[in-house]
Amino acid sequence: MEILDRYIHQLLDQSTPESPIWYKEESDASAPAKWNYMDGCMIKAILELYHITENSRYLEFADHFIDHFVREDGSIVSYDPEEYNLDxxxxxxxxxxxxKLTGKEKYRKGIDTxxxxxxxxxxTxxxxxxxxxxxxxxxxxxxxxxxLPFYMQYEVEYNDCKxxxxxxxxxxxxxxxxxxxxxxxxxHAYDDSRKMFWCDRVTGLSDNFWLRALGWFSMALIDTMEIMPDSLMEQRTELNTIYRELIDAMLPYQDETTGMWYQVVNxxxxxxxxxxxxxxxxxAYAIMKSVRLGYLPDTYLPFGEKAFQGICDKYLSExxxxxxxxxxCLVAGLGNTENREGTFEYYMREPIVKNEAKGIAPLILAYIEILMRK
Structure with missing residues (x-):
C-alpha cells in the first residue's frame, strides 16, 4: 500500500503541534493549539507505526508533538483536569x-496529571x-x-490493578x-437523569445508532482487553463476549459492495x-486486530480487510x-441545545470533511494490521 505510506508522510510534512493538518474542528485558524482527543488519536497511530516500522521519523514526530504540550512539572498546556471532559x-x-521510549520524566508526571x-x-x-x-x-x-484504555493501562502499570x-x-x-x-x-448516549430533551423519558436513551460511536465502543473493548493482564482472564473473557456480540450485530449491516458501514448504521x-x-x-481496525490477538476466529478477518480496502477504493484519491x-463525519453529539437532538436528520446535517484525524487515525491503525499480516 505505497499510496498510504505516501499519504502518511504528506500529513506529517504539513503538520506541526501548533497547526496539524488533520485538525478541522477549530474554526479559528489563528487560535492557539489545544490538548485534544483528535491529536491523541493521530499521535497514538503514529507511535504504533513506529513500533512496527522502526522508522525514527515517526517517534521523533510524536515526541516533538506531545513535548510541545507537556511542561516539565507534568502540567499540560490548555488542559484542566477539573473540566472533567473524558475526551x-x-x-x-x-x-x-x-x-518508555524517551525516558522524559515529564511524560511520567503528565500521566499522573x-x-x-x-x-x-x-x-452516574x-x-x-x-x-x-x-x-x-x-x-x-x-x-x-x-x-477506559488509559485508565486500564494506569491500573496495570502503576496501581497493581486495584x-x-x-x-x-x-x-x-x-x-x-x-x-x-x-x-x-x-x-449513542444515555441520560441517567432522563431530563435531556433528546432522550426517551423511560429508557434514558438517544434515538439512533451512530456508526462512529459504535466504533469507539468496539475500540474501547479491544484496546482495553489488549492491556489486561492474565490475572484478569475471566474478566477479559466477559469483555470479549460483549465485543464479539457487537461485531456479530454489525456484520449484517456491512455494505456488500464496499465493506463499509453507513453513518446511521441501520x-x-x-x-x-x-x-x-x-x-x-x-x-476495519478492530476486527483485524481482534483476529490477530485471538479474540475473534480467523473467519472474521475478511470482513475487516474488505472494509479497509473499500475505504481506500471509495474515498482515498489524488x-x-x-x-x-x-x-x-466531522463531529456528532447530543447537546444541551436543540440543534443536537440526535435524530436521523441531525446525523445527516453534520459536515462531511476530508483529511480529518478521526478518519485518518483509524485508517492508519487498520493499515498497521495489514502490515502485521505481511
Whole structure:
C-alpha cells in the first residue's frame, strides 16, 4: 500500500503541534493549539507505526508533538483536569509509550496529571463516568474509548490493578443500559437523569445508532482487553463476549459492495445516509486486530480487510498532486441545545470533511494490521 505510506508522510510534512493538518474542528485558524482527543488519536497511530516500522521519523514526530504540550512539572498546556471532559483523557494514552521510549520524566508526571481527572470524574448512579461536566449524568459510547484504555493501562502499570473491576463494571453497565436487544446495536448516549430533551423519558436513551460511536465502543473493548493482564482472564473473557456480540450485530449491516458501514448504521437505504469513513475504518481496525490477538476466529478477518480496502477504493484519491481522504463525519453529539437532538436528520446535517484525524487515525491503525499480516 505505497499510496498510504505516501499519504502518511504528506500529513506529517504539513503538520506541526501548533497547526496539524488533520485538525478541522477549530474554526479559528489563528487560535492557539489545544490538548485534544483528535491529536491523541493521530499521535497514538503514529507511535504504533513506529513500533512496527522502526522508522525514527515517526517517534521523533510524536515526541516533538506531545513535548510541545507537556511542561516539565507534568502540567499540560490548555488542559484542566477539573473540566472533567473524558475526551481530554485520550491524548494521555500517548504518554505511556513516550515515557518508555524517551525516558522524559515529564511524560511520567503528565500521566499522573491526566490520571487526576479519572480520580475526580463525576459518575452516574450506576458508577459510570459522566461524559463531560457540562453533560451531567450522561454516558456516551465515545467516552469509553477516550478514558477506559488509559485508565486500564494506569491500573496495570502503576496501581497493581486495584481499580480494574471498576473499568469492567463500566463496560458491563453500558451493555445493560445502552444495547438494543432486537438488533444488538448500541444507542449513542444515555441520560441517567432522563431530563435531556433528546432522550426517551423511560429508557434514558438517544434515538439512533451512530456508526462512529459504535466504533469507539468496539475500540474501547479491544484496546482495553489488549492491556489486561492474565490475572484478569475471566474478566477479559466477559469483555470479549460483549465485543464479539457487537461485531456479530454489525456484520449484517456491512455494505456488500464496499465493506463499509453507513453513518446511521441501520438505515442504509434511506437518503441522504452515506457510507462513512471514520467508523468504517475503526471497525476495519478492530476486527483485524481482534483476529490477530485471538479474540475473534480467523473467519472474521475478511470482513475487516474488505472494509479497509473499500475505504481506500471509495474515498482515498489524488487531487492536484496531493492525496485526500474523504467521507469523514466531522463531529456528532447530543447537546444541551436543540440543534443536537440526535435524530436521523441531525446525523445527516453534520459536515462531511476530508483529511480529518478521526478518519485518518483509524485508517492508519487498520493499515498497521495489514502490515502485521505481511
Amino acid at each position: 481530554n483523557v485520550n491524548a494521555g494514552k500517548t504518554l505511556f509509550d513516550l515515557y 491526566v490520571h487526576s481527572q479519572i480520580l475526580g470524574q463525576p459518575r 448512579s450506576t458508577g459510570n463516568f459522566w461524559h463531560k461536566l457540562i453533560y451531567p449524568n450522561q454516558i456516551w459510547l465515545d467516552g469509553l474509548y477516550m478514558a 481499580n480494574c473491576m471498576d473499568i469492567i463494571d463500566q463496560f458491563k453497565n453500558v451493555r445493560q443500559l445502552m444495547r438494543e436487544p432486537l438488533n444488538g446495536l448500541y444507542y 438505515r442504509g437505504g434511506i437518503s441522504p445516509n452515506y457510507l462513512e469513513t471514520s467508523g468504517s475504518a475503526i471497525f 487531487e492536484n498532486g496531493e492525496l485526500q481522504l474523504d467521507g469523514i
